[in-house]
Amino acid sequence: MSVDATVTPESWDEQLRESGLRVTAGRRAALEFLDDHPHSSAADILAGLSDDIPSISAQSVHNIVHDLTRHELVRRIDLPDSGSARYETRTHDNHHHVQCVVCGRIEDVDCVVGHAPCLTPDDVHGMTVLTAEITFRGVCPECEPTLRDRDPQY
Amino acid sequence: MSVDATVTPESWDEQLRESGLRVTAGRRAALEFLDDHPHSSAADILAGLSDDIPSISAQSVHNIVHDLTRHELVRRIDLPDSGSARYETRTHDNHHHVQCVVCGRIEDVDCVVGHAPCLTPDDVHGMTVLTAEITFRGVCPECEPTLRDRDPQY
DNA sequence: CTCGTAGTTTTGAGTTCATCAAAATATTGG
DNA sequence: CCAATATTTTGATGAACTCAAAACTACGAG
Known part of the structure; x- marks a missing residue:
């Protein structure tokens, strides 16, 4: 499954640059995926991105969400009984x-x-x-x- | 370090029985420890109980907090950046x-x-x-x- | 446009937290 | 005190996440 293109892809690039982060395929794809699938886990993101970026690894996803969370492009949610942390793009x-x-x-x-x-x-x-x-x-x-x-x- | 005896130990026994749970040394000690040390992790509880109950195992602690949580004698808290789940006796x-x-x-x-x-x-x-x-x-x-x-x- | 540097991703190993299963043990009703 | 069954223990297993070093890539300087 690929992501919806109605959300302007360039806006993520701008936000990444404004945060001092480099624009990479993984980060852009993760942001697009999270925008379409809020409350996704790292494993969900990995599964969602593997089609478009076959080389992506679980560790890369963890790096990506960690970096994006620190720069407040995504928000991390910890809930009971959910197995793992969830992420979403609605941050502010x-x-x-x-x-x-x-x-x-x-x-x-x-x-x-x-x-x-x-x-x-x-x-x-x-x-x-x-x-x-x-x-x-x-x-x-x-x-x-x-x-x-x-x-x-x- | 041993737990404070000012909290009537018998009350935990009653609450356990009322919940249909058997009264064991581990459960009683865990409840006393959590009452004195709220927001403790499973590892904290294990460390706190090891002096009094040398035979206690990490798995027993997990069993105990799981059972006590299901019967609402303790409450589980999941917070970000805390490493693991926390537990407390204030439940209702x-x-x-x-x-x-x-x-x-x-x-x-x-x-x-x-x-x-x-x-x-x-x-x-x-x-x-x-x-x-x-x-x-x-x-x-x-x-x-x-x-x-x-x-x-x- | 090319190159160099620093930021990212990848690879691989390792840690922590928690769960599952089966055997050993302890509690409680009879 | 005994039997039935709940609980603990032992040991293995798994999932989520972290750590470290090598390979790679984005992007600004020249």
Whole structure:
């Protein structure tokens, strides 16, 4: 499967250059793939890029997402029961996520209250809060019947 | 190092039995240790229990925290840059966490707004939301000087 | 346009965290 | 105290990610 070309490919090149990163086929392809497939794991990215770039290696993908994360071109997400870290291209809009506890499916949720970091807790033990990441956990429509079979109380 | 005995040890036994779990030395010790050392990793627990229970193995610790998590006697936390999953005994009060992005230190934060799940997002893609977990990320007082040295903009 | 340098990718090995399976052991109801 | 079964232990296995050095490539200088 190849990536959708409707997203202007040049914009990634510009963003890479603006971050002081060199433009390589792997980085461009990873950004395009993540834009089309948000919440992908490193393994997902490797599988998605292997057709276009047969030489790509798992380590390269790890290097790429690591570098892109450090320069905030992608955002890394760590969730329970997901096996591995996920990545997405939406980096500066302070959105959040819903995760189905049954199938693990992840979807975006727009900022809940006001502006980033969205919430102002009382006692943060003297820490300077930079961001607030919210993960809603629940059950998606497709999984509710499954859950009801196992646990009629729901 | 041994655990603090001010927390009634019997209460853990009761909670284990109420959950249909057998009372074993490992489970009791793990609960006591986690109560004194919240946000511990499996490795932390293993190290903390080895003095009292020399025969304990890493696999036993994984079994224990897995079983206790399933029965909601402990809660598992997955955070970025923490290396491994963390566990804590506060399970039913819907509290949240602050994490220092420099040293990784984790502290508790009490529920921010109203009742659990604290927040009601607009579009959750049809999912039934059960919980909302908030992770604040920031810099703790001890690390701010360090950060200023590296990045004078802060 | 060519070359050189420094940033990237690749190759290969290694580490950590966690899971699976089966044998040994311990808990608890009877 | 015994038996049934849950739990721990032992050992093997796997997945995700990191580390290090060699091969390669982007891109600016000349």
